[in-house]
Amino acid sequence: MQKKSVYERGVYYYETDKMGIVHHANYVHYMEEARLFFLAANGYDYSALESSGILSPVVGLSCRYHSPLRYGDSFRVIVSLSSFTGLRFVFRYRMEKKDGLLVFEGTSEHCFVDDKGKPIFLKRSFPDLYEAFSALESLEES
C-alpha cells in the first residue's frame, strides 16, 4: 500500500491553447490519469472495477492554478486519497514541474455507484475494497 503516488509525463502539443499554455481543462485530465495510476499502483485496476459493476463518477472538483505549463514541460502529479467515508472519497493532487515549481493544487470527490447509477455501500457490498480504501486513507493522515 502506498501513501501517495507520483505520476509523471510531459505536456502534449495539442493540450496548449492560443495563450501558449496548457488549457486549464486539461488539468482535469491529468487529475484523472494520476488517480487511476494511484489506484493501479495499489492493485485496483479501474477497468476491472468497472467490469465488476462498480462505477465511480466525479461529484466535485476544486482546482487552483499556480503557474502555467507549456509545451516542452515535464511535470509530476503527487496524488493521495485524502478522505474516505465509505460512501464518498476525496483525492488530493499537487502538480509540480521537474524543478519543483508548484503548478497546481486540487481535489476531486467521488462516490461509488452501480451500473444503474444507484449508490453502493462499499462496506456491505465490497468489504475488501472498503478495507483497502480505509487503509489508504489513514495512511495519508500520518
Next chain:
Amino acid sequence: MQKKSVYERGVYYYETDKMGIVHHANYVHYMEEARLFFLAANGYDYSALESSGILSPVVGLSCRYHSPLRYGDSFRVIVSLSSFTGLRFVFRYRMEKKDGLLVFEGTSEHCFVDDKGKPIFLKRSFPDLYEAFSALESLEES
C-alpha cells in the same frame, strides 16, 4: 430528404492551440457534429439508432486543411452522403468561413455493426434504413 445539410457554429477558445489556430484534430469533431446533424435533419437520431442496437464506427478518414480557423471565426460545414454500398457509407465534408473562404475538405467512411461489433447487413436487418440511405446517396449524385 435533404441532399446536403449545412451545419454552422463558431470556434471555441479551447479548440485553439499554441499556433493560435484551431488544432487539426478538432476538425474531426466538426465532421462528427455535422454528420450527426445531417442524420438528425433526415429523421435519424443517432442516439435512437444506437438504442436500437446499430453502431456506426468510423473506419476511415481523409482530411485536407486549406486555411486555418481562429478563435472568433464562424464556419459552416456542408455535409452529404457521397456513397452507400449497403455495408459501408462515405460522408463528404466541405468547411467554409462565413465569407465563403474554403477551410477544409474531407471524407469519413463508416460501417454498421451490432453491439458485439459484428457487421450488420442493412438491407436484410433494417430494410427501411437501407432504403433511406440509398435515397440519400442517389440524391447527391444528381
Next chain:
Amino acid sequence: MQKKSVYERGVYYYETDKMGIVHHANYVHYMEEARLFFLAANGYDYSALESSGILSPVVGLSCRYHSPLRYGDSFRVIVSLSSFTGLRFVFRYRMEKKDGLLVFEGTSEHCFVDDKGKPIFLKRSFPDLYEAFSALESLEES
C-alpha cells in the same frame, strides 16, 4: 448590460466517455463557452480583449456535478459575474437540462495579466473595462 446570460447547446457525441455520460472535464469547456458568450453579450469580445493585450487566465475552479448529461441532451448554462475586486473576478455557473433538472453548479476565478503574464490593475490601465465589470458585478447582487 445583462445581469446574467443563458447559453444553450446540445451534447456532442465525442464529449461522452465509456460510462455513457459526458466526461466531467468537458463541463470546464462549457463554463468557458458560457463565460465568453456572457462577455460578448455585454460587448466584450474576448479575442478583441486579447488583441489589445489583456489576457485573463483561470486561477481557480470549483465544480459540483449533480446529474449527468448524455448524448442527445440539450442544456443551458446560466452564467453571471459574481464578484469583481479590480484584480480578480469570479463567474458563477448553473447548468440545467431543458426540463429544468439541475446538472451542475460551479465557479471560475480569473485575473487580468498582460502578454508577459504581469498582473494588470484594471482601474488604472483600462478604466472603462473597470467600470463595466463593476457595473456587471453590482447587477448580480441586486
Next chain:
Amino acid sequence: MQKKSVYERGVYYYETDKMGIVHHANYVHYMEEARLFFLAANGYDYSALESSGILSPVVGLSCRYHSPLRYGDSFRVIVSLSSFTGLRFVFRYRMEKKDGLLVFEGTSEHCFVDDKGKPIFLKRSFPDLYEAFSALESLEES
C-alpha cells in the same frame, strides 16, 4: 539518425466515448505525439524549432481504423518520415496493441511556414534541417 521511432503509451479513460472505445479523433492526437517524439529522438525539439520561427502545420491526414482501442489497452505507434520534397513532408504511422494486433494506419502531410504563415524553402533558409530531413527520408526507402 533513426529510420523509425516506436512510441508507446496506454489509453486514458477520458479518451473513450460511449461506444466504449477510444474516440476516433484521439488517434490524431496519438499521431502528433508520435511525430514529435520521432523528431525529438532525431535531435529536433519541436518547441525549439518553433522558437526559431519555423512552424509546421498539418495540411493533410489519412486514417484507417482497423481494430478499436479500449481503456486498459497499451499500444505502440511506429512512425517514420515517408517522403520529403523540401517543401512538404509526409509521416507514416502504424499503431499496434502490445500483442501486435494492427489497430490503425495513417499518414500526415506537413509543410514549413514562418510565423506569418509564409512557406519556408528549407534548403535555402535552413540547409542543416534540409539535409537532416533528406537523410531521414532516404533511410525509410532502404
